[in-house]
Amino acid sequence: MPSSSLAETVLVTGASSGFGRLTALALAQRGYRVFAGVRDPAGRNVPAVAALIEAARGLAGELRVVALDVTDEGSCERAVAQVLADGGALDVLINNAGVAAAGLVETFTPADAQRLFDVNVFGVLRMLRAALPAMRARRRGLVVYVSSTDGREVMPFLGLYDASKAALESLAEATSYELAPLGIDSVIVQPGTFPTTSILANLVPAGDPARAEGYGEVAALPAGLFAGLDAMVRSGQAPDPARVAEAIVAVVARPPGQRPRHVVVDPSGADRTARANTLADAIQSELLAQYGLSQLRPAP
Ligand SMILES: NC(=O)c1ccc[n+]([C@@H]2O[C@H](COP(=O)([O-])OP(=O)(O)OC[C@H]3O[C@@H](n4cnc5c(N)ncnc54)[C@H](OP(=O)(O)O)[C@@H]3O)[C@@H](O)[C@H]2O)c1
Numbered sequence: 001m002p003s004s005s006l007a008e009t010v011l012v013t014g015a016s017s018g019f020g021r022l023t024a025l026a027l028a029q030r031g032y033r034v035f036a037g038v039r040d041p042a043g044r045n046v047p048a049v050a051a052l053i054e055a056a057r058g059l060a061g062e063l064r065v066v067a068l069d070v071t072d073e074g075s076c077e078r079a080v081a082q083v084l085a086d087g088g089a090l091d092v093l094i095n096n097a098g099v100a101a102a103g104l105v106e107t108f109t110p111a112d113a114q115r116l117f118d119v120n121v122f123g124v125l126r127m128l129r130a131a132l133p134a135m136r137a138r139r140r141g142l143v144v145y146v147s148s149t150d151g152r153e154v155m156p157f158l159g160l161y162d163a164s165k166a167a168l169e170s171l172a173e174a175t176s177y178e179l180a181p182l183g184i185d186s187v188i189v190q191p192g193t194f195p196t197t198s199i200l201a202n203l204v205p206a207g208d209p210a211r212a213e214g215y216g217e218v219a220a221l222p223a224g225l226f227a228g229l230d231a232m233v234r235s236g237q238a239p240d241p242a243r244v245a246e247a248i249v250a251v252v253a254r255p256p257g258q259r260p261r262h263v264v265v266d267p268s269g270a271d272r273t274a275r276a277n278t279l280a281d282a283i284q285s286e287l288l289a290q291y292g293l294s295q296l297r298p299a300p
Contacts, residue, residue, distance in 0.1 A: 009035070009089050012024045015096070018241060022241055025056060030060065035087060037068030041067050066079045076126040080134070090131055099204055102158055103212070104218075106211045109207040124145065135179075135182075136179075140256065143172075146248075148192075152277065169188060177288070185257065187261065190262060190263065193268070194238070194243075239267030247263050261281065264277070
């Protein structure tokens with residue numbers, strides 16, 4: 001059974017693959033009642049759903065698949081309504097669904113950017129608006145955001161993705177201040193690069209690649225960077241994405257009000273994101289104090 005009496009029913013977005021799938025299974029293994037949000041579960045994700053259900057067989061908790069496309073407000077509302085009806089409550093929301101994009105910023109059209117932000121940022125807002133009324137009514141809950149070390153760092157050729165994660169970080173942090181006094185915890189998880197998930201297979205393509213022609217030698221750099229990642233995967237040295245799932249399970253298991261603001265899971269061992277978090281934390285404390293809002297600051 002869950003070690004915390006609070007966290008029993010969990011909804012994970014983007015549970016068909018990668019971190020979301022591993023997190024849903026890891027939580028079910030620890031005895032939680034998990035609703036695994038899967039986009040198009042009766043269509044192209046039929047094999048993923050079958051594999052998920054098979055993998056969850058015999059685990060200590062429960063795992064049920066719920067149809068959930070975070071770009072569709074009605075789908076978000078229906079998924080939460082199903083969790084509340086079948087699970088009795090929603091204790092934990094894990095905003096994990098995400099897509100990436102790689103390449104020169106100028107090669108992406110505004111429509112490409114809207115597609116990416118629609119999942120990584122607006123999708124999270126839709127989920128918050130669907131889930132928070134029930135959490136606020138009970139004055140308890142936990143919202144986990146799967147951001148990235150790229151939410152703090154800025155890599156050339158990942159500009160669109162990094163912008164979406166930076167936007168997610170701001171949205172999540174502002175929301176954390178607003179929800180803490182209502183008894184709702186917020187935790188931002190920042191994974192480094194884990195190339196064994198499907199994130200690279202699901203990249204939003206650049207709609208206008210011809211724009212790269214004017215960049216000369218710079219245009220060749222992204223291919224080199226991503227070839228390096230590919231080589232890491234093929235060498236068998238890729239880090240295990242289960243580390244991220246375990247970090248999320250540990251956050252969920254922590255007692256309410258005692259959870260960290262950020263959790264960095266960076267297999268590279270670099271501490272840049274942790275340092276940026278520490279610095280940003282100090283700046284935020286100062287900012288809130290200046291405006292007489294220190295009481296909104298959740299416990300570290
Ligand atoms: N892998 C990394 O190195 C890394 C590093 C830092 C952060 N992250 C973040 O971790 C999260 C999970 O990524 P991952 O690496 O596990 O990649 P992944 O294997 O591609 O998983 C992404 C998940 O999001 C789902 N998704 C995409 N669009 C959706 C939508 N409109 N509605 C609902 N679900 C949707 C996908 O579902 P479908 O199967 O239907 O496409 C899939 O289940 C993302 O937020 C990503 O930005 C990844």
